[in-house]
Amino acid sequence: MTIANQELRTIMTAHTKDDENARRDFLQLTAGAMGVVGAACVATPLVNSLNPAKDTLALATIEVDVSDLKPGEAKTEMWQGKPVFIKHRTPKEIEEAEDVDVATLRDKQPDSARVQKPEWLVVIGVCTHLGCIPVGNKPTDAHGDYDGWFCPCHGSHYDTSGRVRKGPAPKNLAVPPYEFVSDTVIKIG
Amino acid sequence: MGSGERAEFKNPVIGWIDERLPLFTLMQKEYGVFPTPRNFNYFWNFGAIAMFMLVAMIVSGIVLAMHYTADTELAFDSVERIMRDVNSGWLIRYIHMNGASFFFVAVYIHIFRGMYYGSYKKPRELLWILGVLIFLLMMATAFIGYVLPWGQMSLWGATVITNLFSAIPWVGDSIVTLLWGGFSVDNPTLTRFFALHYLLPFVIFAVVFLHVWALHITGSNNPLGIEPKGPQDTLPFHPYYTMKDSFGLVLFVILYALFIFYAPDSLGHPDNYIPADPLVTPPHIVPEWYFLPFYAILRAITFNMNIYFLAGIAGLFTLLVEFVWREKPKMIAAPYALPILVASLFLAALGFIGDQYPTLGIPFTAAEDALVSAKLGGVLAMFGAIVLLLVLPWLDTHPIRSARFRPLFKWSFLLLFVVFVFLGYIGSQPADAAFGPVPLSLLGLLCTGYYYGFFLVILPFLSRFEKGRNLPKSIHEAVLGKGA
Ligand code: HEM
Ligand code: FES
Numbered sequence: 001m002t003i004a005n006q007e008l009r010t011i012m013t014a015h016t017k018d019d020e021n022a023r024r025d026f027l028q029l030t031a032g033a034m035g036v037v038g039a040a041c042v043a044t045p046l047v048n049s050l051n052p053a054k055d056t057l058a059l060a061t062i063e064v065d066v067s068d069l070k071p072g073e074a075k076t077e078m079w080q081g082k083p084v085f086i087k088h089r090t091p092k093e094i095e096e097a098e099d100v101d102v103a104t105l106r107d108k109q110p111d112s113a114r115v116q117k118p119e120w121l122v123v124i125g126v127c128t129h130l131g132c133i134p135v136g137n138k139p140t141d142a143h144g145d146y147d148g149w150f151c152p153c154h155g156s157h158y159d160t161s162g163r164v165r166k167g168p169a170p171k172n173l174a175v176p177p178y179e180f181v182s183d184t185v186i187k188i189g
Numbered sequence: 190m191g192s193g194e195r196a197e198f199k200n201p202v203i204g205w206i207d208e209r210l211p212l213f214t215l216m217q218k219e220y221g222v223f224p225t226p227r228n229f230n231y232f233w234n235f236g237a238i239a240m241f242m243l244v245a246m247i248v249s250g251i252v253l254a255m256h257y258t259a260d261t262e263l264a265f266d267s268v269e270r271i272m273r274d275v276n277s278g279w280l281i282r283y284i285h286m287n288g289a290s291f292f293f294v295a296v297y298i299h300i301f302r303g304m305y306y307g308s309y310k311k312p313r314e315l316l317w318i319l320g321v322l323i324f325l326l327m328m329a330t331a332f333i334g335y336v337l338p339w340g341q342m343s344l345w346g347a348t349v350i351t352n353l354f355s356a357i358p359w360v361g362d363s364i365v366t367l368l369w370g371g372f373s374v375d376n377p378t379l380t381r382f383f384a385l386h387y388l389l390p391f392v393i394f395a396v397v398f399l400h401v402w403a404l405h406i407t408g409s410n411n412p413l414g415i416e417p418k419g420p421q422d423t424l425p426f427h428p429y430y431t432m433k434d435s436f437g438l439v440l441f442v443i444l445y446a447l448f449i450f451y452a453p454d455s456l457g458h459p460d461n462y463i464p465a466d467p468l469v470t471p472p473h474i475v476p477e478w479y480f481l482p483f484y485a486i487l488r489a490i491t492f493n494m495n496i497y498f499l500a501g502i503a504g505l506f507t508l509l510v511e512f513v514w515r516e517k518p519k520m521i522a523a524p525y526a527l528p529i530l531v532a533s534l535f536l537a538a539l540g541f542i543g544d545q546y547p548t549l550g551i552p553f554t555a556a557e558d559a560l561v562s563a564k565l566g567g568v569l570a571m572f573g574a575i576v577l578l579l580v581l582p583w584l585d586t587h588p589i590r591s592a593r594f595r596p597l598f599k600w601s602f603l604l605l606f607v608v609f610v611f612l613g614y615i616g617s618q619p620a621d622a623a624f625g626p627v628p629l630s631l632l633g634l635l636c637t638g639y640y641y642g643f644f645l646v647i648l649p650f651l652s653r654f655e656k657g658r659n660l661p662k663s664i665h666e667a668v669l670g671k672g673a
Contacts, residue, residue, distance in 0.1 A: 047367070050367055050368075052366060052370055052372070053377065076468055078467070080372040081372045082373050082467075104548075107557075129352075129564065130348070130349040130352040130564075131351075132474070133468060135470075152471075152472045153349065153470060153474055153620075155620055168563055
């Protein structure tokens with residue numbers, strides 16, 4: 001028996017109680033950790049199944065013909081389960097939107113960053129406060145203090161560019177991704 | 190539960206079963222001879238009443254579920270079919286609809302009782318916490334249930350409340366999408382809500398079981414708030430309290446039946462008889478009455494909290510901990526208290542003014558620099574109001590339980606009750622309403638302030654300084670007079 005072997009033997013037989021406990025702690029910890037990892041692996045697909053399904057995501061683009069909208073008129077289209085407001089703005093409304101000092105706004109965006117063609121404003125018609133639908137698309141609706149939209153739920157006012165000007169909403173009405181397929185057809189999504 | 194003494198039963202079948210599974214011994218011990226304080230008043234009926242309501246909700250709900258269809262195209266019509274065509278469908282639905290309200294009536298009175306008589310105090314802290322948990326689960330169940338008939342209030346109530354979660358920094362929007370299963374409250378939301386609405390009542394049942402188990406370990410509190418010292422202070426649960434509970438239950442059910450048969454829709458909102466329309470928001474969204482005080486707290490926070498405001502609040506909170514909660518301050522020497530107080534108030538005011546008047550241009554007070562937006566602040570205040578209930582046993586550490594012997598506690602608590610009811614009124618009004626010349630949102634903020642002040646300042650303060658009246662020596666002496 002070589003020296004090395006003998007040393008090894010002493011090390012291996014020197015199992016004190018402490019070693020034994022440390023070994024058990026280690027086994028318990030690793031087994032427990034494996035259990036947690038396993039549970040997380042099972043939980044992930046279950047929770048993720050609650051996220052939007054593929055067919056829900058597939059409803060992602062629509063085409064809208066806007067040739068029927070005269071200046072000053074607006075209409076509402078459903079996109080991803082949400083209303084999209086499409087507004088044909090009058091020169092006066094465009095001017096109002098452009099003349100605002102951006103620094104005074106809560107959510108600082110110039111009108112030019114929110115439209116592709118000044119006559120056409122396309123925004124998601126969901127109040128950025130708690131998700132109500134603001135009114136203002138019909139001429140008979142309230143338009144708020146800034147000639148745009150008014151949210152009846154907690155009183156947010158939006159201007160002719162769909163920017164929040166007053167009330168609890170933190171952000172401007174969102175602009176969805178869209179493009180002009182032709183002069184009178186807009187593809188949203 | 191298995192071991193221990195077994196009761197004797199004359200009936201051989203019962204005896205045979207009991208030897209193998211001591212169910213009857215258990216019932217006999219926990220509901221037959223169970224020693225119960227002899228001085229209960231009618232406030233002690235509401236636990237049994239709440240239990241009855243839970244069973245009524247589960248029974249009526251399961252039958253409704255057999256006729257209901259959880260699909261946005263069909264849900265509203267299936268509920269109308271229950272109302273018109275299903276045999277006794279209207280009755281079953283009205284039992285369920287008004288049952289939710291009466292369940293909350295019972296539970297609110299039950300909670301009020303617990304607070305007034307100090308039932309949350311040692312050794313009943315866990316019992317109390319389990320109760321608050323039941324209350325939370327009930328709120329979740331009722332909120333989700335209200336979505337099922339898919340009327341206008343169903344849809345828009347769900348939209349507004351689920352949108353609250355978007356206030357959570359960074360992950361908020363993903364959480365909302367996860368809750369919805371889409372980009373708005375829609376069919377995937379309805380189907381999962383139905384599954385949860387079926388599940389949660391059984392979770393409640395399980396927590397109620399734990400609640401009652403914990404109750405039978407400590408025994409009941411009573412209007413005097415002193416522990417029974419022997420058999421002369423107690424009565425066997427049966428027949429004394431089975432009778433008293435039954436009597437109270439009958440009165441309660443008569444009132445409940447009056448609503449079911451004569452005013453079934455008076456507690457609901459007419460807009461929920463309009464089918465849900467994702468393009469039109471009702472002009473005035475209100476939750477069910479039992480949520481109104483919490484809804485008012487949610488709406489009371491209309492300002493953003495910036496760095497000055499939060500620093501001021503942190504300073505005030507430190508002072509509160511040092512000089513009100515603690516016997517002796519640990520970190521701050523007394524002479525520094527006043528300067529810190531002044532500085533904190535100044536910072537809070539500066540932050541508030543900076544937020545209200547952005548044109549002043551005070552640095553770091555713009556809305557986008559706010560650390561806690563108004564929306565997040567409202568959500569935190571609302572959930573915080575319930576968290577306060579959870580930690581109540583550690584906020585009120587006064588040795589006397591019952592408000593009868595603590596006049597200062599009694600009146601500040603009754604004022605809290607009035608404030609809570611008034612918050613309910615505020616919650617029912619449009620956000621921009623006014624009460625005479627005073628805007629309601631300001632009153633809402635003041636009431637919310639009292640609610641928080643009661644728990645965080647008044648209770649710890651009274652715990653240390655209220656002297657209280659002398660307690661009677663024992664329950665039977667107090668009830669029967671000296672002669673007993
Ligand atoms: C903790 C107990 C429960 C509470 C607080 C509760 C609350 C509610 C509420 C507030 C509604 C809306 C009522 C309306 O406006 O029509 C509702 C509807 C409903 N609940 Fe429950 N519920 C409970 C237990 C159950 C159970 C155990 C079931 C069985 C699966 C159930 C099945 C239903 C169904 C199918 C509806 C839709 C039909 C309707 O609107 O009348 N509920 N629930
Ligand atoms: S949801 Fe529009 S103001 Fe609150």
